[in-house]
Amino acid sequence: MIKLFKKTLAICLIGLGLGILLVLLLPITGWLFMIGVIVVCVGFMWLAC
Numbered sequence: 001m002i003k004l005f006k007k008t009l010a011i012c013l014i015g016l017g018l019g020i021l022l023v024l025l026l027p028i029t030g031w032l033f034m035i036g037v038i039v040v041c042v043g044f045m046w047l048a049c
Helices: 002-024 030-048
Strands: none
């Protein structure tokens, strides 16, 4: 049950990060872009463990 919850949370994080990246590719601002990249990375790390 906990593993399923962790995977769901990870997928949500990845989706959120990709959404941030897609929105921010219009006006390119460095620090917001980095936040999106970090959120996606955290999601993938969460999915891996």
